[in-house]
Amino acid sequence: MHRNSRIFVAGHKGMVGRALTRELQEQGFEQLILRSRSELDLRNQAQVLAMLRDERPDFIVVAAAKVGGILANNTLRADFITENLGIALNLIYGAHQADVSRLLFLGSSCIYPRECRQPMAEEYLMTGPLEPTNSPYAMAKLAGISLCDAYRAQHGRQYFSVMPTNLFGPHDNFDLSSSHVLPALLRKAHEAKMSHASTLEVWGSGVPRREFLFVDDLAKACVFLMHHDDPPSLVNVGYGEDVSIRALAELVAQVVGFKGALRFDASKPDGMPRKLLNSHRIRELGWRPTVNLEDGIRRTYDFFLSSLQG
Numbered sequence: 488m489h490r491n492s493r494i495f496v497a498g499h500k501g502m503v504g505r506a507l508t509r510e511l512q513e514q515g516f517e518q519l520i521l522r523s524r525s526e527l528d529l530r531n532q533a534q535v536l537a538m539l540r541d542e543r544p545d546f547i548v549v550a551a552a553k554v555g556g557i558l559a560n561n562t563l564r565a566d567f568i569t570e571n572l573g574i575a576l577n578l579i580y581g582a583h584q585a586d587v588s589r590l591l592f593l594g595s596s597c598i599y600p601r602e603c604r605q606p607m608a609e610e611y612l613m614t615g616p617l618e619p620t621n622s623p624y625a626m627a628k629l630a631g632i633s634l635c636d637a638y639r640a641q642h643g644r645q646y647f648s649v650m651p652t653n654l655f656g657p658h659d660n661f662d663l664s665s666s667h668v669l670p671a672l673l674r675k676a677h678e679a680k681m682s683h684a685s686t687l688e689v690w691g692s693g694v695p696r697r698e699f700l701f702v703d704d705l706a707k708a709c710v711f712l713m714h715h716d717d718p719p720s721l722v723n724v725g726y727g728e729d730v731s732i733r734a735l736a737e738l739v740a741q742v743v744g745f746k747g748a749l750r751f752d753a754s755k756p757d758g759m760p761r762k763l764l765n766s767h768r769i770r771e772l773g774w775r776p777t778v779n780l781e782d783g784i785r786r787t788y789d790f791f792l793s794s795l796q797g
């Protein structure tokens with residue numbers, strides 16, 4: 488990649504897309520191709536093909552997707568598989584048609600089997616059934632990985648996939664009907680503090696363990712791999728440690744300054760019992776995370792507070 492490479496960041500208004508755009512700009516990449524959803528609906532194959540043939544990017548980063556927490560994934564099952572399959576197919580097939588030779592596809596750690604051996608290494612993909620609550624989303628992401636592999640094998644394209652662990656940071660989704668656990672807890676803890684509530688409700692038993700990575704670290708990992716001459720076809724990107732949901736909720740409460748008690752609602756689903764990635768492959772290449780969970784939560788809470796002010 489050269490400083491004048493033309494890079495299309497699909498989904499640049501999302502949490503990951505914004506962090507990637509910031510990181511690329513900080514590293515001096517000025518020729519970024521950016522399209523909002525109103526300018527280009529990535530579910531529309533004809534529009535995507537026309538845009539790629541017109542712009543001829545050197546590199547595509549697929550950071551666009553329909554993304555949500557456990558409730559949204561489990562209820563909008565058809566939307567999650569249809570939209571994510573469409574986005575993956577249109578961009579990966581479109582890249583090949585427009586002769587774009589390099590592409591990074593963002594998947595997610597939920598593609599690993601529900602009962603996967605921990606920590607989850609790249610080789611454990613497709614070794615067991617998926618977690619049912621988000622299987623349509625995971626299926627679409629698996630199809631995206633398979634598309635990259637197939638174009639790589641059949642046409643020599645350098646298309647590769649990055650599997651991040653749970654991400655959080657500025658521009659996260661704090662809408663309780665569709666958010667992930669960490670931004671949901673931040674919002675609920677903040678509201679509980681402001682209303683002087685005595686308890687903070689936490690979904691599930693609090694027992695499942697999750698790994699969290701600050702989104703700027705993921706952006707750095709992606710750009711690090713984009714600089715690589717021959718990146719592996721599939722690369723996990725995680726922080727390297729997990730925490731129980733109970734410990735996470737306690738940390739969020741401490742950062743926010745909520746002093747009441749936690750109340751666990753066991754009627755809500757727990758999801759996978761544990762999700763910790765084995766990030767050995769990218770660490771061997773030389774990447775390391777730089778932001779710990781507590782600092783990341785503070786920075787995300789600062790963003791949340793500033794977003795409330797307008």
Ligand SMILES: NC(=O)c1ccc[n+]([C@@H]2O[C@H](COP(=O)([O-])OP(=O)(O)OC[C@H]3O[C@@H](n4cnc5c(N)ncnc54)[C@H](OP(=O)(O)O)[C@@H]3O)[C@@H](O)[C@H]2O)c1
Nearest residue numbers: 498500501502503524528529530551552554593595653654
């Ligand atoms: N967040 C996480 O914890 C996490 C963890 C692992 C992997 N990932 C992966 O990282 C990627 C980005 O996630 P994110 O958290 O940044 O999600 P996000 O904040 O919801 O951003 C997704 C972006 O995609 C855009 N988009 C969705 N459908 C589109 C369409 N049909 N046409 C054009 N643009 C469309 C959205 O546009 P609008 O702004 O118009 O909605 C948004 O800007 C996804 O592939 C996700 O699977 C995320």
